[in-house]
Amino acid sequence: MSLLKLQGVKKIYQQGRVEVEALRGIDLEIEAGEFTSIGGPSGSGKTTLLNMIGCLHRPTIGQIIFDGDEIEKLPKEELAMLRRHNLGFIFQDYNLIPVLTVYENVELALRLLGDVEKKEIKERVVNILKSVGLGDYINRKPNELSGGQKQRVSIARALVKEPKLVLADEPTANLDSKTSEDVLEVMLEMNQKLTTTFIFSTHDPQVMEYAKRLLTLKDGKIIEDRKNS
Amino acid sequence: MSYLIDLATKNLFRNKLRSFISILAIALSVALVVFVKGLVGAFIDNMYSLHIQYQAGDIKIIDQEYQKKERLLSLNYPVDGFNGGGIKAMEGELKRIKGIKRVIPRIKFGAAISTEDEMIRMMGWGVEASKELEFTNIKDKLVEGRMVRRGQREVVMGADLLKKIGLKVGDKTTILYQTSFASFKGSTFKIVGKIKSGLKLLDEELFYLPLDQAQKILEMPDMATDLLLETDNYRDLEGVLAKVEQLFKDKSADQRYSIIPWDKGYSMIGMLKVGEKIYNGIYIFLVILGAFVVINTMIMIVKERTKEVGMMTALGVKSKEILSMFIIEGIIMGMVGSFLGVIVGALITKLTAITGIIDYSKAMKGVSGNILMNPIIRPEVDLSNLLYAFILGVVVTAITAIIPARKAAKLDPTEALRSN
Ligand SMILES: Nc1ncnc2c1ncn2[C@@H]1O[C@H](COP(=O)(O)OP(=O)(O)OP(=O)(O)O)[C@@H](O)[C@H]1O
Ligand SMILES: [Mg+2]
Numbered sequence: 187m188s189l190l191k192l193q194g195v196k197k198i199y200q201q202g203r204v205e206v207e208a209l210r211g212i213d214l215e216i217e218a219g220e221f222t223s224i225g226g227p228s229g230s231g232k233t234t235l236l237n238m239i240g241c242l243h244r245p246t247i248g249q250i251i252f253d254g255d256e257i258e259k260l261p262k263e264e265l266a267m268l269r270r271h272n273l274g275f276i277f278q279d280y281n282l283i284p285v286l287t288v289y290e291n292v293e294l295a296l297r298l299l300g301d302v303e304k305k306e307i308k309e310r311v312v313n314i315l316k317s318v319g320l321g322d323y324i325n326r327k328p329n330e331l332s333g334g335q336k337q338r339v340s341i342a343r344a345l346v347k348e349p350k351l352v353l354a355d356e357p358t359a360n361l362d363s364k365t366s367e368d369v370l371e372v373m374l375e376m377n378q379k380l381t382t383t384f385i386f387s388t389h390d391p392q393v394m395e396y397a398k399r400l401l402t403l404k405d406g407k408i409i410e411d412r413k414n415s
Numbered sequence: 416m417s418y419l420i421d422l423a424t425k426n427l428f429r430n431k432l433r434s435f436i437s438i439l440a441i442a443l444s445v446a447l448v449v450f451v452k453g454l455v456g457a458f459i460d461n462m463y464s465l466h467i468q469y470q471a472g473d474i475k476i477i478d479q480e481y482q483k484k485e486r487l488l489s490l491n492y493p494v495d496g497f498n499g500g501g502i503k504a505m506e507g508e509l510k511r512i513k514g515i516k517r518v519i520p521r522i523k524f525g526a527a528i529s530t531e532d533e534m535i536r537m538m539g540w541g542v543e544a545s546k547e548l549e550f551t552n553i554k555d556k557l558v559e560g561r562m563v564r565r566g567q568r569e570v571v572m573g574a575d576l577l578k579k580i581g582l583k584v585g586d587k588t589t590i591l592y593q594t595s596f597a598s599f600k601g602s603t604f605k606i607v608g609k610i611k612s613g614l615k616l617l618d619e620e621l622f623y624l625p626l627d628q629a630q631k632i633l634e635m636p637d638m639a640t641d642l643l644l645e646t647d648n649y650r651d652l653e654g655v656l657a658k659v660e661q662l663f664k665d666k667s668a669d670q671r672y673s674i675i676p677w678d679k680g681y682s683m684i685g686m687l688k689v690g691e692k693i694y695n696g697i698y699i700f701l702v703i704l705g706a707f708v709v710i711n712t713m714i715m716i717v718k719e720r721t722k723e724v725g726m727m728t729a730l731g732v733k734s735k736e737i738l739s740m741f742i743i744e745g746i747i748m749g750m751v752g753s754f755l756g757v758i759v760g761a762l763i764t765k766l767t768a769i770t771g772i773i774d775y776s777k778a779m780k781g782v783s784g785n786i787l788m789n790p791i792i793r794p795e796v797d798l799s800n801l802l803y804a805f806i807l808g809v810v811v812t813a814i815t816a817i818i819p820a821r822k823a824a825k826l827d828p829t830e831a832l833r834s835n
Contacts, residue, residue: 237829240729242728242729242828242829242832243829262733262734263733266728266731266732266733266734267731268731269728269729269730269731270730270731270732271731273729273731275726275729275730277726277729277832279722281722281723281725281726281832283422283723284429285425285426285428285429286422286425294418294422294730295730297417297418298418298730298731298732343730
């Protein structure tokens with residue numbers, strides 16, 4: 187069984203009187219352990235698709251099955267629990283909490299789980315920060331870090347709870363190309379080490395090349411789906 | 416939950432100035448509540464207690480006819496016990512009721528002293544001196560001499576009255592009065608004490624004489640005009656009152672006497688009671704004013720952190736946890752502010768109490784003796800007031816924080832994430 191399955195997913199935004207059809211019927215299957223990119227022009231529906239998979243949106247029509255659950259049928263509370271345990275998010279602009287240290291920002295994801303012991307929390311947070319190359323920055327505040335470092339914190343936060351799926355909407359859009367590649371290297375390494383499934387969107391062809399599977403969206407439809415060798 | 420409290424606490428340090436101002440606003444309003452409540456409380460308690468001491472007792476027993484024209488000081492309708500059995504016996508029955516501490520008889524009557532050029536009108540109070548000394552604060556007001564003694568032909572007078580009649584402690588004076596049989600008489604008394612209280616009634620209008628002397632000259636053996644009851648707690652009269660009423664019913668004296676609790680039938684007290692309620696409203700209003708600053712801060716906070724709310728939702732934080740987080744932030748501000756406010760308020764109140772800064776003496780000039788009010792008010796620092804103000808501060812901020820917090824909890828996560 188695949189980790190994620192979308193069937194005939196449509197999303198229509200109501201903008202005043204105008205209906206915007208952001209997704210026009212998406213059928214997609216993602217297997218556990220994939221490292222997949224979503225490309226396509228601006229406005230093609232990448233963010234909408236990722237939000238849908240991330241259970242932040244419900245599809246207007248269609249079915250999304252994540253890990254055996256039909257998520258469009260779950261109540262809000264359960265979606266929150268699903269995100270809390272099984273989904274990691276990496277954002278374009280990092281979204282770190284400025285009053286928390288690097289350590290605390292990452293720790294938050296684990297504390298939310300509620301049943302992890304303090305000692306284990308510490309171990310896991312330190313380990314993940316080391317593996318994204320931030321072992322020496324544990325007690326810094328976000329504003330003392332570079333963009334690339336912030337994005338690594340954000341990756342660590344998404345991964346520390348060992349989710350089944352990590353979603354990243356244009357994770358490198360604010361980074362220069364060298365840093366972008368570093369960040370992708372880290373993501374790829376985590377994908378291999380932890381067998382975490384990644385789906386990320388990007389405009390950047392260079393970044394796309396890191397993916398093992400490349401999807402291309404246009405006007406709310408998948409127009410290309412190819413393997414990268 | 417613990418991470419929510421952690422986070423809310425840390426968030427207070429994001430914009431220190433703004434948090435400080437919000438906390439300050441709460442602190443000021445709470446301090447003001449502490450001070451005003453202390454002041455108003457002292458003012459009202461003072462009026463209540465003077466009213467009870469010199470007018471009403473906790474409960475007053477008078478003849479129903481006497482009640483109709485109390486001001487006339489008629490001696491035709493005295494309290495003379497159950498079926499004329501005398502007040503001594505009545506006192507015995509009353510004291511058997513649990514909750515009654517003391518029974519205080521008074522005879523009030525009109526009297527006069529003639530000086531060279533005019534008649535000075537006064538009110539005589541025949542009292543059991545030992546009871547008055549314990550029940551009222553008259554002891555503190557005796558600036559010269561002593562209280563009257565049982566069996567002696569002596570009086571105690573107010574300083575202003577003595578000035579008017581041109582006499583001093585140690586002098587003798589002849590007092591004119593009308594007996595209960597309406598015959599005019601005069602008796603000579605020795606002035607043994609002088610009162611200076613700031614109350615017009617005591618300083619200028621009345622003189623004390625021993626009850627037995629009053630009973631003798633007025634020909635009212637074992638009678639009084641008023642019988643005051645002192646109870647264990649004047650704020651909680653109901654039980655005692657019911658028992659007194661029952662006793663009077665059993666003695667079939669309920670048609671003859673009125674049993675009047677201190678807070679019924681006196682317009683002044685009624686007004687004060689309404690005033691107390693109004694002030695309770697004002698305290699809440701004061702704190703709401705302070706809380707407005709907090710609401711304002713919270714609205715800004717929610718706006719600034721919209722994106723963060725989106726992020727947290729993505730992380731799996733539930734909307735009711737988002738709600739709690741913001742409310743907790745408000746509550747922390749409310750608690751810190753209220754705590755500071757209580758301390759500052761208590762200090763200011765204490766200071767005012769020591770200096771006795773609030774002095775109504777000037778304002779009281781020319782106020783009738785019927786209004787019993789102490790010209791110097793010393794506000795009280797009372798633990799229950801402090802607790803009230805603290806809880807009020809916290810509760811009001813918590814409630815007002817709900818408004819912006821709900822807004823945060825209702826944010827659509829994808830919209831929130833797109834915002835800047
Ligand atoms: N909340 C919304 N309300 C109305 N229309 C929306 C909303 N969000 C997205 N859209 C519309 O849906 C379409 C898809 O938008 P989406 O953000 O998914 O595109 P995208 O591929 O992520 O674009 P970009 O590369 O610019 O980020 C666009 O036409 C957009 O205007
Ligand atoms: Mg987008």
